[in-house]
Amino acid sequence: MTITEPATYGLACQNLWSPTMVQAHQHNDIELNYARDPLQYLIGGRPLTLRPGQAAVFWAAQPHQLLVQGPLVQMTWLTVPLAQFLTWRLAADQVRRLLDGEVIIGTRDVSALYSAAHLRQWERDLAAPDADVRELVALELRAFITRVLQSPAASPERTGSPVRSVLSQAAEMANFIALHCHEPLRVKDVADAIHVHPHHAMMIFKQALGRTINSYLTSSRIAVAQRILLTTDASVAEVGHRSGFGSLSRFYEAFTADCGVPPSAYRRRHAAIRLAG
Incomplete structure (x- = not known):
């Protein structure tokens, strides 16, 4: 590779403005992204748009990139190291879909499940040194990701226009x-x-x-x-x-x-x- 990326970002939660990604990257985590505004991505070579409130879960080993067009978007970004994710013993078909490169998109609005304050609390707790608190958050993240993985299949909006930009x-x-x-x-x-x-x-x-x-x-x-x-x-x-x-x-x-x-x-x-x- 011509760029250096961490093998994993660890168990982490960030609430941030949509970053400018000048290049696609990859890391050995299960990644979840969510925003209350549309998000445009290129994941594994496939362009897609997440509708407001949708969460997407995918294996970040495939090259992926957030495509920022227009105003910045407030978003939540979660990562779980693949090694830790595999110990959760989730349904085999869900794990297989992720490892096969599928982007699994939830159909329920995340804000109906977790408030913005809740998401910010996860970020603070995971940055804290208290191992017991981090373990509690890990259980909550497992429940969150499981909810998304159990959602019925959603149809993401495809990006692009007739103009070949x-x-x-x-x-x-x-x-x-x-x-x-x-x-x-x-x-x-x-x-x-x-x-x-x-x-x-x-x-x-x-x-x-x-x-x-x-x-x-x-x-x-x-x-x-x-x-x-x-x-x-x-x-x-x-x-x-x-x-x-x-x-x-x-x-x-x-x-x-x-x-x-x-x-x-x-x-x-x-x-x-x-x-x-």
Whole structure:
């Protein structure tokens, strides 16, 4: 990767104005976002808009980016390390949907469940040194996330317009990468998908998303590899091949640089946590 991100943000809650994300990022947490105004995202190459009051839960190992257009929005951002989330022993189908890259969107207005004061109290409690208080908040967050995961399927509003702006073209390329990252892709293939010259494709992708096409491609392949490692018994060599890496050495190098441990250690760590949970 060309950027450095923490492996996890830890168990955390932040109530903040929508940040300007100059580039997509990824981290090994289950993430929940909520706002009383619409939020626009690019998650795993898929653009979507959350309606006011909706909460979205997803595995943040896939590249994602908040797209701020117009006035800033007051929002709540929650993260739970994947290792901790797996100990919660939630319904297997819900966990599988997240690990498969689905963005699960609640249908109930969050404000009907939790007040703004409640959300701010979570932020203060999680920043406090009292372990007992933090454990209590963790139980409340588990209930909150479980409510969202149990919601009936919602239909997010898709972003975009007939005008092919720089952002919409970059989103098209990101979506193409997400769909085809397991294949032997070149920059030219990505550019051909939106019918532009490769140099132009690289320029607008970097301008809109703050990352190079190759960096985003590598991140997408690593996200695929993480999913295969945690949801199948495929060998490490097969995982590397199925996630699009041309060689085992390149797979080990990229995965270890991004996740901090080799693929086999990543699988053992999370498998042990799930068995012990």
